[in-house]
Every structure is written in structure tokens, then in C-alpha cells.
Amino acid sequence: MASLLLTGIRVLDLSSGITGPYCAKMLADYGADVIKLERPQSEISSISVDPIEEKALFLHLNREKKSITLNLENHAGRELFLKLVDQSDIIIENYPPGAMDTLGLGYEFLHKRRPNLVLLSVTPFGQSGPYKNYNFTELTIFAMGGAMHREGLPGKEPLRYGGDIGMYFAGTVASAILMASVYKSLLSNNGEWIDLSIFEALAGHPHQIGLRAPYIYSGATDDRTMPRSPTGRQDEPYAVGTFRCKDGFVSFLPLGTRMWPGLARMIGKPELITDERFMTGADRRMHFDFLEGILQEWFNDHTRTEVFKAGQAEGLPCAPIQTHAEAFLDPQFLARNYFVSIEHPEEGLLSYTGLPFQVSDIEVSPPKPSPTHGQHNKEIYMDDLNMTHEQFAQLCEDGVI
Amino acid sequence: MSDRITNSNYMPLDGIRALELAEIWAGPFCGLLMGDMGAEIIKVEAIQRIGRGPIAPKEGSAGYPEGDPGKAPWNRQGMFNAVNRNKLGITLDLGSEEGKEMFLDLVNISDVVFTNYSNGVMERLGLGYDTLRKVRPDIIVLFTPGYGNSGPYRNFRSMGMAIDAISGHSSLRGYPDEELNTNSLVHHPDAVAAATASFAISAALYNRTITGKGQFIDLSQAEAFAPHMGEMFLEYQMTGKERSRRGNSHPVLAPHGCYRCEGEDKWITIAIESDTKWAKMCEIMNAPSLAINSKFSTTSSRQKNKSLLDKTITEWTSTRDRYKLFYLLQEAGIASGPVLNSGEDAYQDPHLQERQYFQVVSHPEAGVFPLSGPIWRYPLKDPQDLPHNPAPTLGQHNSYILSEVLGLPNEDMEILAKKDIIGTDPLLGSDMGGIRRLKSEK
Numbered sequence: 116m117a118s119l120l121l122t123g124i125r126v127l128d129l130s131s132g133i134t135g136p137y138c139a140k141m142l143a144d145y146g147a148d149v150i151k152l153e154r155p156q157s158e159i160s161s162i163s164v165d166p167i168e169e170k171a172l173f174l175h176l177n178r179e180k181k182s183i184t185l186n187l188e189n190h191a192g193r194e195l196f197l198k199l200v201d202q203s204d205i206i207i208e209n210y211p212p213g214a215m216d217t218l219g220l221g222y223e224f225l226h227k228r229r230p231n232l233v234l235l236s237v238t239p240f241g242q243s244g245p246y247k248n249y250n251f252t253e254l255t256i257f258a259m260g261g262a263m264h265r266e267g268l269p270g271k272e273p274l275r276y277g278g279d280i281g282m283y284f285a286g287t288v289a290s291a292i293l294m295a296s297v298y299k300s301l302l303s304n305n306g307e308w309i310d311l312s313i314f315e316a317l318a319g320h321p322h323q324i325g326l327r328a329p330y331i332y333s334g335a336t337d338d339r340t341m342p343r344s345p346t347g348r349q350d351e352p353y354a355v356g357t358f359r360c361k362d363g364f365v366s367f368l369p370l371g372t373r374m375w376p377g378l379a380r381m382i383g384k385p386e387l388i389t390d391e392r393f394m395t396g397a398d399r400r401m402h403f404d405f406l407e408g409i410l411q412e413w414f415n416d417h418t419r420t421e422v423f424k425a426g427q428a429e430g431l432p433c434a435p436i437q438t439h440a441e442a443f444l445d446p447q448f449l450a451r452n453y454f455v456s457i458e459h460p461e462e463g464l465l466s467y468t469g470l471p472f473q474v475s476d477i478e479v480s481p482p483k484p485s486p487t488h489g490q491h492n493k494e495i496y497m498d499d500l501n502m503t504h505e506q507f508a509q510l511c512e513d514g515v516i
Numbered sequence: 517m518s519d520r521i522t523n524s525n526y527m528p529l530d531g532i533r534a535l536e537l538a539e540i541w542a543g544p545f546c547g548l549l550m551g552d553m554g555a556e557i558i559k560v561e562a563i564q565r566i567g568r569g570p571i572a573p574k575e576g577s578a579g580y581p582e583g584d585p586g587k588a589p590w591n592r593q594g595m596f597n598a599v600n601r602n603k604l605g606i607t608l609d610l611g612s613e614e615g616k617e618m619f620l621d622l623v624n625i626s627d628v629v630f631t632n633y634s635n636g637v638m639e640r641l642g643l644g645y646d647t648l649r650k651v652r653p654d655i656i657v658l659f660t661p662g663y664g665n666s667g668p669y670r671n672f673r674s675m676g677m678a679i680d681a682i683s684g685h686s687s688l689r690g691y692p693d694e695e696l697n698t699n700s701l702v703h704h705p706d707a708v709a710a711a712t713a714s715f716a717i718s719a720a721l722y723n724r725t726i727t728g729k730g731q732f733i734d735l736s737q738a739e740a741f742a743p744h745m746g747e748m749f750l751e752y753q754m755t756g757k758e759r760s761r762r763g764n765s766h767p768v769l770a771p772h773g774c775y776r777c778e779g780e781d782k783w784i785t786i787a788i789e790s791d792t793k794w795a796k797m798c799e800i801m802n803a804p805s806l807a808i809n810s811k812f813s814t815t816s817s818r819q820k821n822k823s824l825l826d827k828t829i830t831e832w833t834s835t836r837d838r839y840k841l842f843y844l845l846q847e848a849g850i851a852s853g854p855v856l857n858s859g860e861d862a863y864q865d866p867h868l869q870e871r872q873y874f875q876v877v878s879h880p881e882a883g884v885f886p887l888s889g890p891i892w893r894y895p896l897k898d899p900q901d902l903p904h905n906p907a908p909t910l911g912q913h914n915s916y917i918l919s920e921v922l923g924l925p926n927e928d929m930e931i932l933a934k935k936d937i938i939g940t941d942p943l944l945g946s947d948m949g950g951i952r953r954l955k956s957e958k
Contacts, residue, residue, distance in 0.1 A: 123726070141712075165767050244867040265700070268691075268698055274764060275785075278744065288891065292549070296528045307894060310893040311893075319888055327887070328597055331886060336857065336859060336860075338781070357701065368675060465750055468749060470739070473664075473735075
């Protein structure tokens with residue numbers, strides 16, 4: 116469903132992949148009218164991708180959106196596109212730098228025609244620079260972003276995160292930059308061209324910039340060290356990290372020496388609090404192996420849920436490591452009715468992740484499934500653009516639509 | 517006068533004033549994005565509780581200019597200074613009546629209040645949405661605790677790593693052939709929440725312009741992060757099966773992984789998306805026969821013989837410079853990328869340099885250094901024009917905000933300072949979770 120914060124905004128989404136479409140999805144989630152432009156011929160499913168994963172991704176990224184088909188490489192197609200631009204506020208595209216210019220649809224031209232338009236160009240490396248035409252995948256761009264260097268065991272190869280986290284992050288950052296310009300354009304009636312690159316978004320992630328300044332200040336490095344090394348506190352290190360417990364694993368992170376008494380109580384050994392051997396943080400670090408041992412013993416006897424409950428009761432930041440199937444049934448998500456059931460004409464009834472944030476005073480519209488290919492052609496071309504049935508049929512025949 | 521350099525009323529959020537109550541990295545990232553877009557971000561800290569590293573770090577500690585914490589280390593911490601650029605800083609003891617009153621006076625002249633404090637903290641301080649709204653009806657308020665403002669986990673101690681665990685992401689991280697307990701803790705979901713918050717605030721500003729209404733935004737970090745894996749929830753429903761850990765490999769493509777290069781801990785990632793690209797790579801490796809070798813000639817055969825494939829490629833990459841390989845492969849259109857660290861590698865990268873990614877920032881107590889600038893561009897504007905003010909020292913703008921902007925007379929400022937309601941020096945214990953916490957645990 117859409118929370119109708121952004122009613123009245125119309126978006127033309129020309130993008131593919133994850134970053135652009137997710138940015139467009141953020142707008143659709145909040146009531147913008149998002150029209151996804153697809154090519155007249157259905158895209159041949161790439162053999163390099165798992166078909167189920169591809170389908171699931173499409174369903175997820177494109178619910179709440181409309182789909183029209185349009186061939187932009189054709190004069191008639193471009194003319195139609197410009198008619199759509201006349202009714203739109205935002206364009207999202209991720210073509211190689213310069214492609215929009217080649218199509219005769221560069222920003223300066225569009226801006227003259229529709230001054231309030233905001234154009235978001237989101238590409239792997241940006242509109243300029245030596246890498247601007249470089250190819251990428253999630254793995255290769257995440258590697259360059261800076262986080263991968265810190266992940267994994269020292270001595271083994273560094274590790275990416277799961278899924279396509281890098282591309283999604285860039286999409287979220289893109290939505291933040293885009294929305295601010297759209298707000299400004301409402302006030303000034305003057306749009307903007309935004310150049311966001313996935314590489315720079317990842318390199319500008321707060322964890323990366325937070326570690327970059329210590330480097331330039333004092334040469335500090337951000338290497339893979341202990342397997343359980345947190346980005347942050349080193350107090351109570353024997354209790355920091357991912358721990359096996361009775362039925363799986365938990366993530367555990369005491370935030371400082373002040374949490375030691377709670378830790379001792381959690382594992383049922385409050386007498387340790389006054390034990391001379393463990394009085395200070397330094398003492399406890401010296402007895403790393405012993406303390407790790409008794410902690411692990413306690414974990415071995417408790418399930419993830421029991422650890423979660425006991426840890427939280429003592430104010431210790433911790434959480435069970437869940438699979439997605441388990442997260443699906445997580446009491447917190449359920450209590451907040453987070454997942455949304457939507458019926459899709461081909462795929463049936465499925466539960467989707469819900470809104471990223473809740474807004475208090477705003478109407479919510481019923482959810483819409485992802486569109487079929489060109490599903491909204493008639494609505495957009497004939498209703499919105501006042502095309503006649505004959506014109507429409509002709510354009511379809513000509514391969515423009 | 518504010519000491520801020522802003523020449524840019526073309527910046528999208530110029531004229532917007534936001535009060536930031538956020539600690540460590542990720543919450544402040546929302547303020548960073550908004551500040552980089554021209555908003556006036558007033559970071560509200562307190563001398564009772566600081567998130568600027570230890571008060572008395574050891575000499576030679578990492579992250580301070582030349583390893584020297586100096587007389588006021590809280591103003592010289594790299595991590596803080598990076599994530600809090602383009603912000604003004606004041607201190608207010610919100611636990612005091614006077615502090616609270618001044619905060620409400622600020623709310624009256626602000627557009628936005630955002631915080632990542634735990635659920636209930638603002639209400640306990642007497643600064644919940646209803647109170648803020650009474651002071652300024654169209655105020656936009658965003659709270660972003662870990663799990664949201666309702667539900668059984670709402671009062672749980674949360675951090676990014678907890679959201680990462682609960683949401684399903686942690687279960688997908690790590691080497692396929694190692695146990696999960698070799699995984700580090702990852703706080704990435706915080707940053708997602710912060711970027712989402714920036715979007716949410718601008719969306720609310722848009723709506724307010726049309727309707728005149730403010731909003732309360734309840735942003736659960738878990739709910740903001742789950743859509744970054746939205747397809748996995750669907751895959752599970754469609755197939756009954758879960759994804760397993762893949763490490764750096766791909767379910768279909770091969771080669772797809774991270775390969776050792778010449779030097780200490782230097783790596784390159786390579787992803788071959790088609791047989792054609794593989795043939796090109798074989799040419800580059802000077803091993804064209806590998807392209808027609810039945811073990812490697814198709815995607816599926818390469819997937820089947822992945823170990824041998826990766827070994828063969830490593831033989832080639834391990835004696836070569838990662839950047840040379842990167843350029844060579846990319847010239848042939850092959851997706852590849854060196855594994856870069858956030859320090860030396862970022863500063864030296866030719867692309868980031870040409871894009872003017874770094875700005876020289878002059879900080880009154882930490883000195884002059886090139887730091888990360890805004891992470892996007894407006895192609896028709898000069899990157900040098902983008903705001904690049906330093907992070908505030910503790911309470912740096914108390915005088916400007918409280919005295920000039922709010923009009924507090926000097927005598928009042930002195931009284932407040934004597935009572936420790938405002939100040940520029942942190943109190944003992946303020947770096948250990950806050951002095952009130954210490955008191956309550958005695």
C-alpha cells in the first residue's frame with residue numbers, strides 16, 4: 116500500500132537493476148505516481164540470473180508502480196516521451212553517461228522544456244571521471260566501496276555482505292537526495308540534475324567516512340582483525356561477536372565496562388562482580404579465555420530466544436540471528452503488521468515487506484501488485500495523453516509502444 | 517553571525533532548520549545528508565553525556581591528529597568530525613527544566629526534530645511529539661529507535677548489529693564453509709535507517725508545503741532495512757527454500773569472486789557475466805585455450821568446475837597489481853573492482869580524485885585536513901561550491917544559537933553555564949554512557 120504523503124508527484128522511471136528502481140519504489144511507497152518505462156519487446160530473461168530470484172526481485176521492486184512500453188530510440192517514441200515529461204516532475208535513469216544526450220533528452224534540453232523537472236541519474240561511477248563507462252556488479256562495486264576490506268577472517272579473502280545490500284543502499288541515498296530537490300523545486304519551480312554514483316555512495320557510507328578521517332588524522336587503518344572485532348568498543352571483548360548457542364547463533368555486543376555486572380548476572384554468576392580477578396576492564400581482558408569459556412558454556416545451554424530475553428532483561432544489546440523465514444514470523448514484525456499481503460494476477464497471494472517508515476496523519480491506499488508488461492499503456496497513452504484508439508494501434512504496430 | 521560558509525541558496529534544503537539528537541555514526545548520517553544539502557543542522561549534545569570518544573584517551577591513540585588527543589580530545593576525534601560536518605553544535609542538559617525550556621524555544625523556530633534515541637526517552641524527558649507539536653503545530657518529528665515505537669521489542673536495547681541479526685541479513689553473511697560465529701558484527705542497518713530518515717524528512721517537508729501540516733514519523737530501523745532484502749522473503753514463499761550463504765560466489769555465474777593480487781592483503785573482485793566475456797578474459801590472461809576447454813567453455817561448466825577455475829585465475833592475479841588488472845579487465849568491458857580500504861585507497865583512487873570527492877576542511881581545534889565531501893554531484897554546479905564546514909566543537913555555537921538567535925541575555929548564559937546546563941567541557945563520566953547512568957548504577 117502507499118502512504119499518501121507524496122500524492123500529485125509523477126515519476127518516469129527509466130532505470131533498470133536495483134538502485135534506480137528501489138529509489139523509485141521509495142517514492143511509490145509514499146503515494147507518488149510512478150510510471151515504469153519498459154521496452155516494447157519483453158526483456159529476454161538473462162540466462163545469467165536465477166529465474167525465481169529475478170521474478171521475486173521484480174515483484175518486490177515494482178509493486179505500486181505502473182508499466183508502459185516505449186521505444187526511446189525512435190523519433191516518434193521520443194516525441195511521446197516528451198509529452199509524458201510535460202506531465203511529470205521526476206525522471207530516474209541509469210543509462211551510461213551521455214546516453215540521454217545522444218537520445219536528444221539531455222538535462223539542459225529537458226530543463227528548458229520543463230523547468231521544474233528533477234532528473235536523477237544514478238550510475239555505478241557517475242557522469243564523469245575515468246571510471247564513468249566501467250561495468251559493475253554488486254560484488255565488484257561493493258568491493259570498491261570500502262566495507263568489504265573489513266569483512267571476513269584475516270588471511271582469508273575479504274567478504275561481501277549478503278544479497279545486494281550495496282545497490283539498495285545507494286538507492287536509498289539517491290531517494291534522500293532526490294526528495295530534497297523535489298521539495299526545493301516545489302518552492303522555486305526550478306528543478307535540478309542529480310548525479311549519484313553507487314561507488315561514491317558506498318565510499319561515503321557513515322562507517323567508511325568515520326574510518327577515513329582517523330586515517331588522514333593519524334594513519335589509522337581499518338583492517339580485518341579479530342573475527343569478532345566490532346566497529347567500536349573493545350571493552351568486554353570476550354563477550355563481543357557472534358556466538359553459537361543451543362539452537363543457532365546470537366549477536367552480542369556489550370557497550371562498555373558498565374555492562375559487566377549485567378553480563379555476570381545474565382549468566383547466573385553474580386559473585387563474579389565482586390571477584391578480585393575481574394574488578395576492572397583490564398583485569399577482565401586479561402582473563403579473556405576464562406570469561407569467554409564460561410560465557411560460551413552458558414550460551415550452549417540456552418536457545419536464541421532465551422539468550423535474547425535474558426540479555427535484554429539486563430539491558431545488554433543482543434539479538435538472535437534469524438533466517439528470512441524466521442524473520443517473517445518475528446513477533447515484532449507481526450505486532451506492527453509490517454508485512455503486506457498482495458494478490459498478483461500471475462504469482463498469486465504473497466506477503467511483501469511493508470513501508471520503511473510510518474507517518475502519523477496520512478491516508479494509506481490499498482496495495483497494488485507489480486504491473487504486467489505494458490499494463491498501463493492504454494491508461495497513460497489514451498486517457499492521460501488523449502491518444503485515439505487508431506493512433507495507439509498504429510504506434511503499437513510500428514514498435515514505438 | 518554564524519561562522520558557517522554558505523553561499524548557496526540553490527541548495528535544496530536552504531532555509532530549513534533541524535534539531536539533531538543523535539549519537540555515534542549512523543543517526544548523525546541523516547543530519548550529514550541534510551546538512552550537505554544546505555539545511556541548518558543544530559546538533560544538540562550535553563556535557564553530561566558525549567558521543568565523542570573517551571575524555572582522556574592515551575597519548576598516541578588512533579584517530580586524533582598525529583596521534584595527539586590534545587587538551588580537548590572530544591573536539592579532535594576523527595570519527596566524530598567526519599560524520600558531523602556541516603552542523604552547528606550546542607549543549608543543553610535536557611534533564612533540567614531550563615534545558616528543556618530552551619529546547620522547546622528552539623523547536624518553535626525549527627522545522628524538524630530528529631533523533632535515534634531509544635523508544636520512550638524523549639517522552640521521559642517531556643519532549644514527546646505531543647509536547648513538541650503544542651509548541652509548533654507544523655513541526656516535523658522523526659524518531660528512529662531500533663524496532664519502532666510500538667510492539668514487544670520496542671524497549672529492547674538495539675544496535676545496527678541487532679537489526680542485522682533479526683532481519684535475516686546476518687544469516688547470509690560469512691564464508692559458506694565456516695560457522696556463523698566467525699562473522700563480525702555489522703551495523704549497516706543503522707546507515708540505512710539514517711538515509712531513509714533523510715528521505716522521510718524531505719517527503720514530509722514536501723507534504724507540509726502543500727498541506728501546512730507537520731508529521732510524526734515512526735521509523736523502525738528493522739522496517740527500513742527489511743526491504744533491502746525484500747526479494748528474499750518472496751523467494752521463500754515461492755519455493756519454500758531459503759538462500760544459503762554464498763560468500764563471494766554467485767548461484768549461476770562463474771568466475772565470480774575475490775582473487776588475491778600482488779602485495780599484502782590486496783585483492784580484486786571479478787564477475788564474468790557471459791561466455792563472450794570469459795573468452796575476452798582468457799585472451800587477456802594469455803590463455804585462450806581456457807575459453808574452449810570443456811571444463812570452462814560455458815557458464816554452467818565453469819560453475820561446476822569452480823574450484824579449479826578460481827585456482828587457475830588466482831595463479832594469474834596473484835603476481836599482478838590489482839589496479840592494473842582492474843584497468844585491463846574494464847577496458848574489455850569486464851565487471852571487476854579492487855577491494856579498497858576506506859583510508860589510503862580511497863584518497864589515492866584516481867576516480868575519486870578527479871570527481872573532487874574530498875574537500876579540505878579547516879577545523880578550529882583539529883586542524884586542516886582533506887575529508888570526505890558530499891557523496892553526490894550536481895553536474896551543472898561546481899563541487900567546490902558544495903558546503904564544507906567543519907564539525908562543531910562541543911558547545912561551539914551556544915553563544916550564536918542561544919544568545920543571538922534565541923535572545924538569551926549574557927547573565928542568563930552565565931547562570932546556565934554555572935549550573936552545567938550548557939557548557940563546552942564534558943563532565944567526568946560523560947563518556948561512559950552519561951553521568952546519570954553512572955549515578956543510577958552506584
